[in-house]
Amino acid sequence: MKKILVANRGEIALRVMRTARKMGIATVAVYSEVDSNARHVQFADEAVYIGPSPSSESYLKMDKIIEAAKATGADAIHPGYGFLSENAVFAQAVTDAGIIFIGPTPHAIEVMGSKLAAKDAVKQYNIPMVPGVDHSISDPEEAKKVAERVGYPILIKASAGGGGKGMRVVESESELEEQMTRAISEATSAFGDGSVFIEKYIGSPRHIEMQVLADQHGNVIHLFERECSVQRRHQKVIEEAPSSVLTPEIRANMGRDAVMVAKACQYLGAGTVEFLVDENLNYYFLEMNTRLQVEHPVTEMITGIDLVEQQIRIARGERLSIKQEDLKINGHAIELRVYAENPYDNFLPNVGTLHTYRRPTGEHIRVDDGYEEGMAIPIYYDPMIAKLATWGINRTAAIKRMLEAIANYEIEGVVTTLPFGRFVFEHDAFTSGHFDTHFVNKHYTPDLLRQLHREEAHVAAALAAKLNNEEAEKLHIPNVKVSAWRVKR
Numbered sequence: 001m002k003k004i005l006v007a008n009r010g011e012i013a014l015r016v017m018r019t020a021r022k023m024g025i026a027t028v029a030v031y032s033e034v035d036s037n038a039r040h041v042q043f044a045d046e047a048v049y050i051g052p053s054p055s056s057e058s059y060l061k062m063d064k065i066i067e068a069a070k071a072t073g074a075d076a077i078h079p080g081y082g083f084l085s086e087n088a089v090f091a092q093a094v095t096d097a098g099i100i101f102i103g104p105t106p107h108a109i110e111v112m113g114s115k116l117a118a119k120d121a122v123k124q125y126n127i128p129m130v131p132g133v134d135h136s137i138s139d140p141e142e143a144k145k146v147a148e149r150v151g152y153p154i155l156i157k158a159s160a161g162g163g164g165k166g167m168r169v170v171e172s173e174s175e176l177e178e179q180m181t182r183a184i185s186e187a188t189s190a191f192g193d194g195s196v197f198i199e200k201y202i203g204s205p206r207h208i209e210m211q212v213l214a215d216q217h218g219n220v221i222h223l224f225e226r227e228c229s230v231q232r233r234h235q236k237v238i239e240e241a242p243s244s245v246l247t248p249e250i251r252a253n254m255g256r257d258a259v260m261v262a263k264a265c266q267y268l269g270a271g272t273v274e275f276l277v278d279e280n281l282n283y284y285f286l287e288m289n290t291r292l293q294v295e296h297p298v299t300e301m302i303t304g305i306d307l308v309e310q311q312i313r314i315a316r317g318e319r320l321s322i323k324q325e326d327l328k329i330n331g332h333a334i335e336l337r338v339y340a341e342n343p344y345d346n347f348l349p350n351v352g353t354l355h356t357y358r359r360p361t362g363e364h365i366r367v368d369d370g371y372e373e374g375m376a377i378p379i380y381y382d383p384m385i386a387k388l389a390t391w392g393i394n395r396t397a398a399i400k401r402m403l404e405a406i407a408n409y410e411i412e413g414v415v416t417t418l419p420f421g422r423f424v425f426e427h428d429a430f431t432s433g434h435f436d437t438h439f440v441n442k443h444y445t446p447d448l449l450r451q452l453h454r455e456e457a458h459v460a461a462a463l464a465a466k467l468n469n470e471e472a473e474k475l476h477i478p479n480v481k482v483s484a485w486r487v488k489r
């Protein structure tokens with residue numbers, strides 16, 4: 001493999017290219033109109049323009065991307081995450097063009113792309129699943145029977161759903177029929193596939209996923225878990241590794257089951273097996289993501305393994321050089337997704353220009369980003385600015401370092417999730433480890449965040465006043481006194 005085209009943009013395109021360069025492999029970027037001067041374009045050895053800004057006219061154009069690979073002589077394509085990364089038709093077209101697709105086979109992508117097909121593929125392996133049905137359901141009478149069996153509340157899910165979309169909670173039988181009709185019509189219009197199924201709604205779940213690696217020689221290992229329970233709109237915003245609740249025994253069982261899921265679809269490369277974990281630490285298989293995950297840095301930080309390097313080695317046909325028994329969890333890592341979103345206004349996207357952009361630096365602080373000061377965040381794509389990750393010898397140390405990093409991250413021009421991150425990392429529910437996927441609903445309001453800021457402003461004012469006072473005393477300057485009222489507040 002001499003040259004890799006990265007069919008993506010932003011931080012992940014850069015991240016993949018860095019590893020390729022480290023391995024002595026040349027890189028090709030593709031870019032849309034708005035991305036002409038983007039960092040991934042500047043970084044790559046070569047760059048090819050593939051079309052107008054909307055992703056449907058550029059980053060999702062399979063033929064343009066394959067043409068670009070051919071024109072530049074790239075012998076492999078890395079899809080990153082999002083865009084075409086979980087598109088079996090693309091993986092097949094790349095392979096048919098004689099180019100290596102750095103990822104699993106089209107078959108594995110297809111099976112795991114459908115939640116129902118995935119359940120079907122793993123059911124013979126005795127892996128715990130959320131109670132419910134494993135087939136598409138459209139008859140309300142059948143749905144009622146299933147709901148009675150598993151008990152309300154239930155969740156109606158679209159088989160082709162993704163990104164937290166296509167789910168409906170049903171509290172009681174009286175709403176079942178109506179919700180089902182809606183779910184089917186939504187799934188049809190959003191995913192072009194109206195198949196829906198029913199799962200028991202787990203009331204207080206944690207989202208914990210296992211990283212797996214599989215080579216072309218039948219070796220499959222897991223690289224422990226990531227806890228991704230802090231979510232908004234069913235989408236992750238904070239992740240950590242390891243989870244603070246798994247015991248070594250549950251971890252080993254979950255790891256074994258994740259490896260089995262990978263084997264069930266003849267998986268290849270880096271993949272993620274997602275589980276829901278209930279209050280009693282029972283876990284249930286949710287789905288498998290057949291690509292590099294956004295939150296992969298926390299796994300890299302606790303294992304010391306470069307996952308992109310492993311993807312490339314596996315795609316080249318090499319054997320995994322790491323054995324399960326060689327792997328150990330080293331310390332603790334946390335990641336905050338820094339989105340251009342307004343945490344004071346329902347996390348609505350808030351794109352604009354980064355008038356000030358200074359990233360925190362220091363040992364064990366990792367910033368994966370795709371922007372520089374002065375650059376604009378385009379409206380066309382995901383509004384993530386960066387992933388801020390920190391490592392510590394234990395969870396407390398990682399959180400402390402994260403809080404320092406947030407304080408040293410200067411972003412002006414757009415509102416971001418940085419203050420929300422601080423809110424979470426200082427919250428008792430997070431620091432004690434007692435939280436689930438409802439963290440935001442249960443513990444967060446914009447008012448609480450504002451209050452935190454107000455208190456901080458008071459503390460800063462009091463501190464400044466106190467220092468001023470002490471300096472004055474040291475210098476024996478009388479009369480420079482700050483009123484006790486201010487200091488106390």
Ligand code: ADP
Pocket residue numbers: 130155161162163164165199200201202203205207231234274276286287437
């Ligand atoms: P998607 O493919 O859209 O990401 P997932 O099946 O991975 O959908 O679920 C996304 C999130 O939705 C989970 O992390 C969890 O917060 C919630 N969720 C999914 N299934 C259930 C369930 N049966 N009970 C409770 N929450 C669920």
